[in-house]
Amino acid sequence: MLEAHGVSFHFPSGLPLLKGVSLRLAPGEWIGLSGDSGAGKTTLGKLLAGQLAPHEGQVTIDGAPLPTQGLSPVQWLPQSPELAVNPRWRVGKIVREAWTPPDTLMKAFGIEPHWLKRFPSALSGGELQRVCVLRALAPGVRYVVADEISTMLDPITQLTLWQALRAQAERHNLGVLVISHDTALLKRLCHQRWHLAGGQLTAGTALEAP
Numbered sequence: 470m471l472e473a474h475g476v477s478f479h480f481p482s483g484l485p486l487l488k489g490v491s492l493r494l495a496p497g498e499w500i501g502l503s504g505d506s507g508a509g510k511t512t513l514g515k516l517l518a519g520q521l522a523p524h525e526g527q528v529t530i531d532g533a534p535l536p537t538q539g540l541s542p543v544q545w546l547p548q549s550p551e552l553a554v555n556p557r558w559r560v561g562k563i564v565r566e567a568w569t570p571p572d573t574l575m576k577a578f579g580i581e582p583h584w585l586k587r588f589p590s591a592l593s594g595g596e597l598q599r600v601c602v603l604r605a606l607a608p609g610v611r612y613v614v615a616d617e618i619s620t621m622l623d624p625i626t627q628l629t630l631w632q633a634l635r636a637q638a639e640r641h642n643l644g645v646l647v648i649s650h651d652t653a654l655l656k657r658l659c660h661q662r663w664h665l666a667g668g669q670l671t672a673g674t675a676l677e678a679p
C-alpha cells in the first residue's frame with residue numbers, strides 16, 4: 470500500500486500548498502486526481518514518488534519510508550517527456566535505461582523499432598511519451614503516478630497508451646494514480662476519484678466502473 474499520511478507542503482516563500490493530505494493507493498487500484506491548475510496535483514504526485522519531501526506528515530510504502538536509493542518502486546510520469554530524458558541518448562538506450570522491455574511490450578505501446586536509433590528530438594511528443602511510460606514499468610516498480618500523460622496525444626494514441634498501461638498494471642498488480650483535468654477520462658479509468666482544492670482532498674464519486 471502506498472500512503473500519504475497527513476502530508477503538508479509549501480514551496481520556499483510560498484503559501485501552504487498541501488495541508489494535511491492523506492491518500493491510500495492499493496496494489497492494482499486506479500485512483501483519479503483532479504483539481505484546478507496550480508492546486509498542487511503535480512506536487513502531491515512528486516511527494517508520493519519521493520521526488521519531494523513533505524514538511525509535515527510522511528509517505529510510506531507498506532508502512533515503511535520510500536527507499537532513497539536504487540530504482541524507485543513509485544514512478545512519476547510527467548506530462549512533458551522531453552524534460553525526462555537525456556537528449557544525447559538514443560531512444561533505444563532511453564527505453565532500456567532501467568530494464569529491457571520485451572518486443573511484445575514495445576509493440577503493445579506502439580513503439581516502432583526504427584525509432585530506437587533516433588535521438589528523442591526526432592520523435593513526436595506522443596511517441597516519446599510512450600517510450601517514457603514503458604521505460605518506467607521496470608520490474609520492481611509497484612506504483613505509477615501518471616501526471617497528465619495523455620494530454621498531448623490524439624484519441625487513438627491515447628487509447629493505445631491507456632490500454633497498454635492497463636494491461637501491464639493488471640499483469641503486475643500495479644497501483645496507478647491518474648492526474649488529469651479530464652473528468653471523463655478519470656471516470657473511465659479509475660475506481661475512485663479525489664479532487665484537490667485549498668490544499669485538501671475531497672472525494673469525487675467513488676466506485677466508478679473502471
Ligand SMILES: Nc1ncnc2c1ncn2[C@@H]1O[C@H](COP(=O)(O)OP(=O)(O)OP(=O)(O)O)[C@@H](O)[C@H]1O
Pocket residue numbers: 480481483486504505506507508509510511512513
Ligand atoms: N519549484 C517550485 N517553486 C515554487 N513554486 C512552485 C514550484 N513548483 C510549483 N510551484 C507552484 O506550486 C503551485 C502548485 O503547482 P503544481 O504543479 O503542483 O500544480 P498542478 O495542480 O499540478 O497544476 P496544473 O494542473 O497546472 O499542472 C503552483 O502555484 C506553482 O506555481
